[in-house]
Amino acid sequence: MDSRAVNAGMPRTAPTTDAALYLHPQTLSRLGSMEMRARHIVEGVMSGMHRSPYQGFSVEFAQHRPYVPGDDIRHLDWKVYGRTDKLHLKQYQQETSLDLMVMVDASGSMNYGSRDFAEASGVGAATSPDGRSIWTKFDHATALAAALSYITLSQGDRVGLAIFADQVREMVARSSAQPQWRAVVGALSCTTVDRTTDVGRVIEQTLAKITNRCLLVIISDFFVELEQLRAALARVRHRRHDMIAMQVLDRQELAFDFAHASPFEGLEGESRVRIDPRAIRAAYQREIGSHVAGVERLVRSFGYDYVRVDSHDWLGPPLAAYLAQRNAQIKRSKHG
Amino acid sequence: MSFLHPILAGVGLACVAVPILIHxxxxxxxxxxxxxxxxxxxxxxxxxxxxxxxxxWLLLAVRCLLVAAAALGIGGLLWGGGGETGGARPVVMFLVIDDSLASGAIDPTTGETSLERQIRAARGVAAQLNSARGDRLGILAASGPARPVLMPPTVDLPGAERVLSQMTPTDSAVDWAGAMRILGSVEASDGERRMAGLFSGWREGSLLDFSGVEAPGWLERVITSTPEETVIDNATLAAVEPMRSVVISSGVLGDEGGGLGGLDQVRVLVRRSGGWTDEPGRVDVRLSVQRGTQRVALGEGTAIFSRGGIEAWAVINADLGALASGGGVLVAECGPDGLAGDDVSRRVIELQRSLRVGLISEGGVRLPRTVLEFAPADWLRLALGPEAASSGEREIETVLIDPSGVDRGRLVGLDAVIVAQPSRLASGAWGRLRAFSDSGGLVVVFPEAGERVQRWTDDALAAFGARWRIERETHDLEGAIMREVERGAGLFSAIAGELAELARPVRVERVLGIDAESGVALRLEDGSPLVAVWRPGEDRRGLLVLFSVAMDLSWTTLPTKPFVIPLVQETIRQGVGLARGEWSEVAGSRPAAPPGAVELRPHVGGGLTLRVGPDGRTEEPVRQAGAWRAVDGAGVLVGSVVVEPDRRASQMETASAERVRGVLGGLGVEVVMLESSREGVVEREGSGQGAMLGLMPHREKWSLGLAMLTAALILAxxxxxxxxxxSHATVRREVAG
Structure with missing residues (x-):
């Protein structure tokens, strides 16, 4: 199987056109508008409004907690204070909208792909608007982000976007307005894919912009040091955000079934080395397999969800399956 | 290992570079x-x-080795298979085979002759040649005189090998110098590699006369066999010495006409070599006489060797006098040993009823009444025929010849001539006497008894070419006696034991001074010669005997002493035999034939008939020992000729490889020594580029090529x-995780 990578740093074109390319599965031709196509992708998932896992202040009482300096004194339960001479805050169970923060990795390694663009896009286009003939991991991450944004916006929840590499390169503020989806896709389409990844720094920068608790969805290949990722997840956990780690990988990155000795050149500035792939395949597979398994283990150890996405697979079915599973888990945790 | 074909080697090396280039x-x-x-x-x-x-790197090395092994394997097959050789120069190989007497030595362990071994070794080398490349093969036989057997070199290698296998040992010694001269006469052409193979057992008998032998300048290399190491015991019959070569025979068994006791002593010299010389030993010798196809046994004797001795005599008493008159050949033989060629020795003898002696003196036939009236001729007649009084038959017939009548006609039929009055000879008589001597006659000269001044000496010396100085005048002595005998001339060898006793009563008062450096048979007390002997001819025929005293009582008391009879008799009997010559040559020479002979026919069997050339010798050299009958133009027998083995080649002592290498080093060309085996020829030792240039046995080359191809297959x-x-081509596709 041939593998190809796009030229790093190439800016992308208009979001309108790109949205159609990213979101459509093989049945795209039978669907009508863009919204209908997105809805088709998540069919079965949006069966009803979900119950928020976050405890707000507006609906029904849930419990008390001791006052700590800095708490809003408007939520003090004065009746408890009068009886016990102690300050407690009232907490409520509220059904609220979901704040989704989608973080897309735009580092150089995301520019690798081995799938034909024409086959992946499903709209008959042989190349991307910028002339690429391959479907990269970043293309797949863009499609994934667009789908998630669409679903969230369809629920009336707020969606924000952060595109990062060694730092946050572009951020779209959270909003539940309808144009938000186009803003998200537009931002992804115009992003240059290059540089290295610094997850810790990016998480730090993103969390600094978020004041309330959010669901962070990080879409990346996670080709980072596990210790760096562990520190970033610890910060997220400390801020009590929920998180879903979606690791996007190209099938060839795991199979590594090249037939001929060739020089290999890194997309993030690594040195070039000539390698006989057949000779090193087993060792390579051990390396990357160990890393992928380590990422999954690490993410799950923090109680977060981990989803591995193959850029050669269609996005709809696995995404729908995952969201259904997640929804069921939330309901079980609430009632049980 | 070196490459016979550099181009092929280059191609092989280039092929080794292919994997690297591909890489x-x-x-x-x-x-x-x-x-x-x-x-x-x-x-x-x-x-x-x-x-x-x-x-x-391992893979690259294996691939390079694979290519190299394949190239060498294919190259090996090409060399062995006689295929194309990549433009290598053709080889011209001259095989010089030692087929001398020594080559007949038989290995006691295998029963194989040295020549058979060398031929096998030579064929092994010849088998390396490639006719498709234009290789040629020439063959020379090295037994003296060396001769070309197959020249010029031919590309018909199978035919050449057949010629090689038909060679047989001769009885002559090896002639390396002659072989090199023949090689030197070959016209060398550019573009050929020229090599010579010297194949010999390299025993001492094959290392003769090698000094000064040089190889032709165009010869690139000499390949030679390894010296044989097997110890071979050999007995050589070095000589047969009858008491006289001209025997007076009565034809009656037991008759005492032989002159000295009836039976004649025949001595046979036996020489031994090889590994048995450190121990005592004995060799039995049989004696017979060959006359035409008839062989008559005469007796047997034994040569007994002491510890460390290498020579011994076998003495055989044979009644030669009982044989009928005529020519014949004495044949001595010993039992079979490691070298058969030298187990026979021959000697020509002549059997006559009587000897005819011409006595040149004036006075006619008369018998003096008193001793004082005896002239020298009278004393000589008495000494020549002492038995006349008791027997009517004379063994020595005396013919009186007047000094003025010495001509060719008077000399015909005589065995000897005694000149008792040399001053009376007519002009030119000395020349006729010289001619008589050259035909095998004996000439005995006494001084002129009645003259102080001897005027004949200059004419005599000039006619016979004797290197003597003879005084013009006689001088007196005071009772000098004979003092010693020089045995070198052999004239008195039969009476040597009794000579001193016989000579003691003899007094010499007057003598003709002779200054002779050699050839003195008897001397006087003062050392001056009494009897001097000179061989005038160049072919060991004819004899001049000069006495320094006249047979006269005024000179000496000899005529009245018993010594006179054996002295005169032995002078005539032995002198005639010596004057006739031996008619014996060693193999490898052109034998001289008796006067009048035009052809030599073998005594026995259908051997080679030899034609006699104008120079009195056979036209072609004779390399086989044997006996021949000399016949004249009418087919009448005129004598016998024997050819003896060249016993120099009989030395069976082994020589070390170092010695052979040292000897061959004098050739001035690179020498490669081979080792012969039953399977073929292998290189034992090389110099320079290791050479042999791939001249290894076919089988070995094939096996080398196959071995290399097998190695290439294994490497593949x-x-x-x-x-x-x-490349991990067999690893199943597994997806991590």
Whole structure:
């Protein structure tokens, strides 16, 4: 199987056109508008409004907690204070909208792909608007982000976007307005894919912009040091955000079934080395397999969800399956 | 190992470079792959780098070896198979085979002759030649005189090998110098590699006369066989010495007409060589006489060797006098040993009823009344015929010849001539006497008894070419006696034991001074010669005997003493035999034939008939020992000729390889020594480039080629397995995680 990578740093074109390319599965031709196509992708998932896992202040009482300096004194339960001479805050169970923060990795390694663009896009286009003939991991991450944004916006929840590499390169503020989806896709389409990844720094920068608790969805290949990722997840956990780690990988990155000795050149500035792939395949597979398994283990150890996405697979079915599973888990945790 | 074919070697080396070139070319051809998960690829690469590099180098080495082995294998097959040789120069090989007497030596362990071994070795070398390349083969026989057997060299290698296998040992000694001269006469052409193979057992008998032998300048290399190491015991019959070569025979068994006791003593010299000389030993010798096809046994004797002795005599008493008159050949033989060629020795003898002696003196036939009236001729007649009083038959007939009538007609039929009055000879008589001597006659000269001044001496010396100085005048002595005998001339060898006793009563009062450096048979007390002997002819025929005293009482008391009879009788009997010559030559020479002979016919069997040339010798050299009858133009027998083995070649002592190498080093050309075996010829030792230039046995070359091809096949399998392992082509596709 041939593998190809796009030229790093190439800016992308208009979001309108790109949205159609990213979101459509093989049945795209039978669907009508863009919204209908997105809805088709998540069919079965949006069966009803979900119950928020976050405890707000507006609906029904849930419990008390001791006052700590800095708490809003408007939520003090004065009746408890009068009886016990102690300050407690009232907490409520509220059904609220979901704040989704989608973080897309735009580092150089995301520019690798081995799938034909024409086959992946499903709209008959042989190349991307910028002339690429391959479907990269970043293309797949863009499609994934667009789908998630669409679903969230369809629920009336707020969606924000952060595109990062060694730092946050572009951020779209959270909003539940309808144009938000186009803003998200537009931002992804115009992003240059290059540089290295610094997850810790990016998480730090993103969390600094978020004041309330959010669901962070990080879409990346996670080709980072596990210790760096562990520190970033610890910060997220400390801020009590929920998180879903979606690791996007190209099938060839795991199979590594090249037939001929060739020089290999890194997309993030690594040195070039000539390698006989057949000779090193087993060792390579051990390396990357160990890393992928380590990422999954690490993410799950923090109680977060981990989803591995193959850029050669269609996005709809696995995404729908995952969201259904997640929804069921939330309901079980609430009632049980 | 060196390459016979440099071009093939170059191609092989170029082929070794092919895997390297492919490796380099493959490195440059592929476009780089831009890879996302590079950090894991680099990590895997760093872990595997040393192993990968080792495997790659190992694979490259295996591939290079594979190509090299295949090239050498194919090259080996080509050499062995006589295929194309990549433009290598054709080889001209001259095989010089030692077929001398020594080559007949038989290995006691195998029963094989040295020549058979050398021919096998030579065929092994010849088998390396490639007629398709234009290789040629020439063959020379080295037994003296060396001769070309197959010249000029031919490309018909099978035919040449047949010629080689038909060679047989001769009885002559090896003639390396002659072989090299023949090689030197070959016209060398450019573009050929010229080599010579000297094949010999290299025993001492084959290392004769090698000093000064040089190889032709165009000869690139000499290949030679290894010296034989097997110890061979050999007895050589070195000589047969009858008491006289001219025997007076009565034809009656037991008759005492032989002159000295009836039976004649025949001595046979036996010489031994090889490994048995440190111990005592004995060799039995049989004696017979060959006359035409008839062989008559005469007796047997034994040569007894002491410890360390290498020569011994076998003495055989034979009644030669009982044989009928005529020519014949004495044949001595000993039992079979390691070398059969020298187990026979022959000697020509002549059997006569009587000897005819011409006595040149004035006075006619008369018998003096008193001793004082005896002239020298009278004393001589008495000494020549002492038996006349008791027997009417004379063994020595005396013919009186007047000094003025010495001509060719008077001399015909005489065996000897005694000149009792040399001053009376007519002019030119000395020349006729010289001619008589050259025909095998004996000339005995006494001084002129009645003259102080001897005027004849200059004419005599001039006619016979004797290197003597003879005084013009006689001088007196005071009772000098004979003092010693020089045995060198052999004239008085039969009476040597009794000579001193017989000579003691003899007084010499007057003498003609003779200054002779050699050839003195008897001397006087003062050392001056009494009897001097001179051989005037160049072919060991004819004899001049000069006495320094006249047979006269005024000179000496000899005529009245008993010594006179044996002295005169032995002078005539032995002198006639010596004057006749031996008619014996060694193999390898052109034998001289008796006067009048035009052809030599073998005594026995249908051997080679030899024609006699104008110079009195056979037209062709004779390399086989044997006995021939000399016949004249009418087919009448005029004598016998024997050819003896050249016993110099009989020395069976082994020579070390170092010695042979040292001797051959004088050729001035690179020498490669081979080792012969039952399977063929292998290189034992090389110099320079290791040479032999691939002249190894076919089988060995084939086996080398096959071995290399087998190695190439094994390497190919190893390469396949190694390549699959290195490339991980057999690893199943597994997806991490």
């Amino acid at each position: 380099i070319l493959m490195r440059r051809r592929r476009a780089p792959v831009r890879w996302g998960a590079m950090k894991f690829l680099l990590a895997a690469y760093r872990r595997q780098r040393r192993r990968l590099q080792f495997e790659q 399998v190893v390469e396949t397995l190694l390549a699959r392992r290195v």
